[in-house]
Amino acid sequence: QVRLVESGGGLAQAGGSLRLSCAASGIVFRRNVGVAWYRQAPGKQRELVASISSDTGTKYDDAVKGRFFISKDNAENTVYLQMNSLKAEDTAAYYCYVNIPGPIERPRGYDYWGQGTQVTVSS
Numbered sequence: 001q002v003r004l005v006e007s008g009g010g011l012a013q014a015g016g017s018l019r020l021s022c023a024a025s026g027i028v029f030r031r032n033v034g035v036a037w038y039r040q041a042p043g044k045q046r047e048l049v050a051s052i053s054s055d056t057g058t059k060y061d062d063a064v065k066g067r068f069f070i071s072k073d074n075a076e077n078t079v080y081l082q083m084n085s086l087k088a089e090d091t092a093a094y095y096c097y098v099n100i101p102g103p104i105e106r107p108r109g110y111d112y113w114g115q116g117t118q119v120t121v122s123s
Helices: none
Strands: 003-007 010-013 018-025 034-040 047-053 057-060 068-073 078-083 092-100 110-113 117-122
Touching: 003 092, 018 034, 018 092, 018 117, 034 068, 034 078, 047 068, 047 078, 057 068, 078 092
Parallel strands: 010 117
Antiparallel strands: 003 018, 018 078, 034 047, 034 092, 047 057, 068 078, 092 110, 092 117
16 A cells, blocks of 8 residues: 655744655655655645656746755655745645556556645745
């Protein structure tokens, strides 16, 4: 059974930093496993923050480019999101996402989500 557990969220001041972690169990991180961080603020839709894919490389939303950095440790089956220069608008619940490639009859593979971790930035 696949399980994703996020940690590292909390309260930070504007300009500060936080590091989110997402530990995966039940799967093995290989190069072709895609990972991402999403966030959802109250009253808003979930949005993609950063992703790593063997097809498209590393990508960031324009709102976090240059401040947030996603990394993937295949040996530890863990995904990280280093968040620097935090802003009040970064306040949201952050979700870890993993996509595992599937057989040819399942081209979109298998999607897994963590339970979310709250990040609150005070201005």
